[in-house]
Amino acid sequence: MLATTLYEDGDHRWIMFARDPQKAEGIIDTNQYMVQSGDQAILLDPGGIELFAPMLSAVLKFVPAEHITHLFASHQDPDIISSLGLWDQALPNAKLYSPWLWESFIRHFGMEKIEFCAIPDEGMTLNIGRIQLQFIPAHYLHSSGNFHVYDPKAKILMSGDVGAAMESTDAPLWVDTMSTHIPKMRKFHQRWMPSNEAKLDWIRRARQLDIQIMAPQHGRLFQPPHVQEFLNWFEDLPVGIAIKG
Amino acid sequence: MATPIFVTAASIAAELHQAMLEAKGLALTAKNARALAVRAGSKTVGFKAITHFIDELASDIIRQSQYINGVSEHLSHNAVALWRASTAAEKFDWIATQHSDNIASLHHAMQSCYQQREALSHTLSRGLRELEQQLEEGDKHIRTANLIATSSKVEAASAGDFRNQLEVIAQNITDTADKIRAHLSQARRLLGQRQKHTP
Ligand SMILES: [Fe+2]
Numbered sequence: 204m205l206a207t208t209l210y211e212d213g214d215h216r217w218i219m220f221a222r223d224p225q226k227a228e229g230i231i232d233t234n235q236y237m238v239q240s241g242d243q244a245i246l247l248d249p250g251g252i253e254l255f256a257p258m259l260s261a262v263l264k265f266v267p268a269e270h271i272t273h274l275f276a277s278h279q280d281p282d283i284i285s286s287l288g289l290w291d292q293a294l295p296n297a298k299l300y301s302p303w304l305w306e307s308f309i310r311h312f313g314m315e316k317i318e319f320c321a322i323p324d325e326g327m328t329l330n331i332g333r334i335q336l337q338f339i340p341a342h343y344l345h346s347s348g349n350f351h352v353y354d355p356k357a358k359i360l361m362s363g364d365v366g367a368a369m370e371s372t373d374a375p376l377w378v379d380t381m382s383t384h385i386p387k388m389r390k391f392h393q394r395w396m397p398s399n400e401a402k403l404d405w406i407r408r409a410r411q412l413d414i415q416i417m418a419p420q421h422g423r424l425f426q427p428p429h430v431q432e433f434l435n436w437f438e439d440l441p442v443g444i445a446i447k448g
Numbered sequence: 449m450a451t452p453i454f455v456t457a458a459s460i461a462a463e464l465h466q467a468m469l470e471a472k473g474l475a476l477t478a479k480n481a482r483a484l485a486v487r488a489g490s491k492t493v494g495f496k497a498i499t500h501f502i503d504e505l506a507s508d509i510i511r512q513s514q515y516i517n518g519v520s521e522h523l524s525h526n527a528v529a530l531w532r533a534s535t536a537a538e539k540f541d542w543i544a545t546q547h548s549d550n551i552a553s554l555h556h557a558m559q560s561c562y563q564q565r566e567a568l569s570h571t572l573s574r575g576l577r578e579l580e581q582q583l584e585e586g587d588k589h590i591r592t593a594n595l596i597a598t599s600s601k602v603e604a605a606s607a608g609d610f611r612n613q614l615e616v617i618a619q620n621i622t623d624t625a626d627k628i629r630a631h632l633s634q635a636r637r638l639l640g641q642r643q644k645h646t647p
């Protein structure tokens with residue numbers, strides 16, 4: 204599992220875990236993130252059950268287990284949180300923040316010790332160590348209960364499936380030119396995102412944020428000016444196309 | 449590859465459920481036989497007495513099947529929990545070989561996971577032993593059923609006009625006992641197979 208430090212200021216860090224060389228064929232490649240401040244850390248979309256061992260092993264290279272105090276699941280998908288039953292054994296005192304809508308579904312992954320903390324539809328803030336994270340509503344993008352995570356100090360937006368691209372495991376981490384990257388995103392966004400109205404609501408929210416890094420759960424990361432270019436492209440993209448099929 | 453215990457235990461529960469349904473059929477047979485014996489009067493006094501035994505046997509088998517069914521279902525749940533704890537434990541074992549940095553911080557979680565695995569596997573082997581004993585008990589009931597079936601045939605032979613009807617009932621008892629025996633031995637076969645693979 205490749206670990207990349209995206210941001211570091213004292214003990215405030217963003218680490219990205221991705222491009223697992225042992226990843227099995229036929230499983231979508233995912234980006235996992237850890238935000239750390241002081242002796243607290245949160246794992247953002249910790250990933251699928253098959254990824255648990257390499258993930259925990261990689262995370263422990265940065266922090267001891269008792270410092271992983273929080274987990275976050277942007278939505279209910281298996282590539283996001285099907286590892287929960289194993290994290291439940293490893294981090295019995297942790298809290299899982301996730302959309303309230305998905306509580307009774309996510310519990311199917313097995314959660315006996317970890318505490319479920321429901322995020323209300325309008326979002327909320329969460330203190331990790333000395334920093335404050337914001338859970339930004341991203342409902343229907345693509346899941347009907349869905350949040351992104353914004354760190355106003357690091358200026359990083361973890362954007363879940365928004366901005367996702369299907370790439371090989373050896374693809375570069377950063378978007379270099381939008382014209383070559385757009386073809387890798389178009390089909391995914393058109394087919395998976397159901398609502399143009401939801402899309403525009405999210406773009407309005409995103410434009411109010413100062414984003415230095417937009418970090419999706421699949422594929423490459425965006426930096427200015429690609430962040431703004433992405434928002435413009437997404438704004439014009441018709442989504443929810445399957446019903447026309 | 450060995451079948452996981454939770455599948456085996458669930459299959460045993462299913463066999464015992466079938467055995468219980470057969471036993472319910474047996475209870476019905478006993479009821480019919482008694483009604484017939486009452487109508488037949490003095491010639492079937494012996495048969496009438498036997499129907500009480502059939503009835504008793506049927507409710508014994510029903511009770512015991514339900515019990516074994518419960519034991520094996522519990523066992524199946526237990527085995528699923530054990531499988532989950534073992535899966536986590538295997539992942540922890542692998543992580544422990546990867547590096548030493550913060551591995552000590554996992555110590556507590558690892559220990560409680562290993563302990564849980566230990567406790568569950570203990571409960572599981574106790575449950576498997578109990579299941580084996582209960583299935584042996586079941587065999588005794590089958591032997592009783594065969595005795596009853598034989599006596600019924602003897603009594604039927606001296607029942608005059610009712611002979612044919614009583615013979616049908618006696619045959620019914622033999623057939624049902626055979627079916628229950630088949631379910632029990634299938635359950636024992638499953639259990640035996642499992643234990644061959646379990647150290
Ligand atoms: Fe998703």
Ligand SMILES: [Fe+2]
Binds near residue numbers: 280363364420
């Ligand atoms: Fe995803």
